[in-house]
Amino acid sequence: MYDINKYAILNNHYKLLEFPTYGVLQVKSDNMKNRDRIIQIDGKENIEKGLFLKQASSFINHDAVELFKLCNGSKTLKEIFEMFSNDDKIRQFLFRAIERNHVSLVDKPSVDGLDVRGTKDFFLPLHMSIELTDGCNLNCKYCYRREDIRKSTFIDSEKLKVMVEKLNKETLSMVEITGGEPTLHPHFTEILKYILERGITVGVLTNGVKLPENSTEELEPYADKIIWGVSLDSYDPEYHDKFRGKKGAWESTVKNIKKLVNHNFFVRVAMVVTPENIDQLDKTAELSVNLGARFFTFSASLPFGKGKNIEWKEEYALKLFEEGNKVIKKYEGIIPIVQEESGDLLKHSKNCGAGWKNFTVGPDFAVRPCVMSEPKRDVIGIIDPDNPTKFFENHKEETFFYSKIVPPNREICGDCELLHFCWPCILRARKAVEDGLMDIDKCKWMNDSYVEFLKVKVPNRGDKNVLK
Template sequence: MTFQRKPSGASLVKTVRDDGKWKSKYRKAVNMDGARILELCDGQLPLEELLEKHNRLYPANILSREDAEAFFDAAEKEEMVVRGAEKLRTDARIAGSYENYYPNHMTFELTDQCNYRCKHCYRESSPDLHKRLDTAKVKEYITALHENGGSVVEITGGEPMLHKDFFEIVDFACERLNLVAVLTNGYYLQEEALQRLLKHKKTLIFNISLDSHLPERHDKFRGKEGAFAKTINAMRLLGEHGFRYRVAMSVTPENNFDIEETIKLAKEHKATTFGYNHVLDFGRGEGLTSGERKADVEELKKRVEYELYIRDKYKDFLNMLTPEQMKSVKSTNCGIIHRTVTVGPEGEVRPCAMFSGDVIELGNIMNKSFKELFKSGIGNVFAAMPAPKEEICGDCKYLRYCANCILRGIKKGSKTPGCKWVEKTGVMKYVKGSPENRVCGNIQEPIQL
């Protein structure tokens, strides 16, 4: 278990690797009072001595025996602690800081090059682009992420397997972190590659893009003849070798009603889970969403009813946020900057994949160390910043578009005089560039574990 200190308290993260389930990551959060008492739990002190030590260290927050008993009852129920009559050994790793937020999760876009020209690509990647992340810097940041309580990285691109040091980077990450996700189109994920990655099977998770059960539709969407066949073969091999993987579908008006048949294909090839998202109106994706805006009411009603049917019938297979995760997103935000960041192929650090580096400037891994980057205090600001929601925005006509997303709130709010969310949060003081410049289409939900 990792105990990651935060200015708000602490996160406790534990990964279960042996049950084969996708949602195998345990995460609990406690406030500062809970963090202080839990950090003292080394398995060696009886409750009375633990209380005495706590109250001596924190005289402004004296904890009574009754309150301590109630806290540990709840903590034991949530699997944060184990109590016993004898001394216990703990392998918990304590990291992080009570002064600054350090992320638990980072996404590395190894390159902007891709062998496809996908219609919705959030980086507008193509075979003609050749930017590469520096391998030594990626390793430096993976090491620092681990040392400061982080446990998850996502490796993506472009097509990450086109980076010359792809296997070296994956090996390095798997040897240090609890979970490593590789987001790929599957074209190069064939037998030889999987043989090289078998040793990391318990740590690795793959995300494979599949946009229809119809070969011609998938190939057209991905801009590559034969893409469907390569993807299906990669899925078959992943299933045969027992790797965990998610099939991710990008949805437009053209393939909206392909979702169920694509789910069936994923299940047939032993996918662990399935996720789909609608293409967003950025970059190449902007043209693809025009059908959403022009669709008549009856057509939209059919789509909603279809998706409600899908979510009910396949709820045990779909990769969706849990009620607890949704509650967290709605109460604050998705975790940008304070829990997760994205690093682009030139080293620029962004709040998430959907942001360009010039909207909110965080720095660059090529000229800043991990701690320099996150000691700016901006993580503390965004940890407390609510995303657009009804309680703030009221009956605003843009709420359906902006809800729960800070970037979309910035995009609409910056052009909407009197935006209640912009005024309440003061977010524009942190915005340096225009969100209109972002080359972004669809982006899948982060790996939920």
């Protein structure tokens, strides 16, 4: 089928990202529009699952990473096969890679080499959430963190550019722009353009009330690389405004969703669900379709910040599950609808990647595992924009620990009545213990190492804060 005497080389429109526990085969940004399906590899005994994903990148294991690294143009396919005693799994994997245009066969040896980034020694970010400010122009009832706009901190845009530039040369592939409300930053559009020009996919999380002047016109050339996540909590203006704490917020948000759609942007409408608006889920999804959104997501309000005052009884969680399934089924084939963090609790849930694949950088360049983590308690450290790689090397102990945390799940927690509250988030589990919802000695998930690492404030035991 293929001439195995030819030299095998990874196609130059792919780059290989290497991490301590996994790898990523990724289409380079200038080839995104012509991307092919990527092979996902899983396990030594089952090295090629036959699962093909039509997306820009795919997670692969170290076996696959090493095989792709051998395809550097210096060895023939026959020589690579002989290195593994002509193992049939290896042969089938490489033949499939050639078939999918990931690997090419050439007549002569190549000296170009491969585009391999990252390291096995410590984790570097694949995805990063950057908080442009901690200020906001709304006063939402469920906000997990709220700072007065008059006291807002704005990230230094020039230092931010330096950090992104350096990390992009390593493994950084996607940036989420958030806050606070990111559109309040005086250099919002300039920052986005800079990141986009480096081939990085950008997601913007916004309440949609304010779009900087001329931002849609200036950013439209990059429309295929931006995902606008706009919050819309109801089809009912009165409810939305009441919950967002500002009259006229609904009208402004809807107007700006239309504006973004008219400028060819990919818009994802995101609805925060509380016991008060579960019944509005269907009509809000319908409104999103009519506005031209390409995606609709919904998730329950989180028990952090002011959101801790919203009580989620088990009956409400069940009602959300039922209503959510109805909406997903109703709009199937019309618009993708996703219930965030949905899944089967009976299955062993996976670590979300916070603190090792994904990191959050605050406006003061303090690095945390995720946006829901606390700005003071959960800070891993302050990153130096001029040498960001060194930060992750210096903090590899913490990032390795995060990579090994298994979140609460049915296998560990059994029939615990709080599982619907905790799953699949380690911070929710911490909150359950700290708020006295669960006695720490009875919690099957919370062990001593988690108490120390997560700095859990154990009732009647004082604070544990071992890792500085």
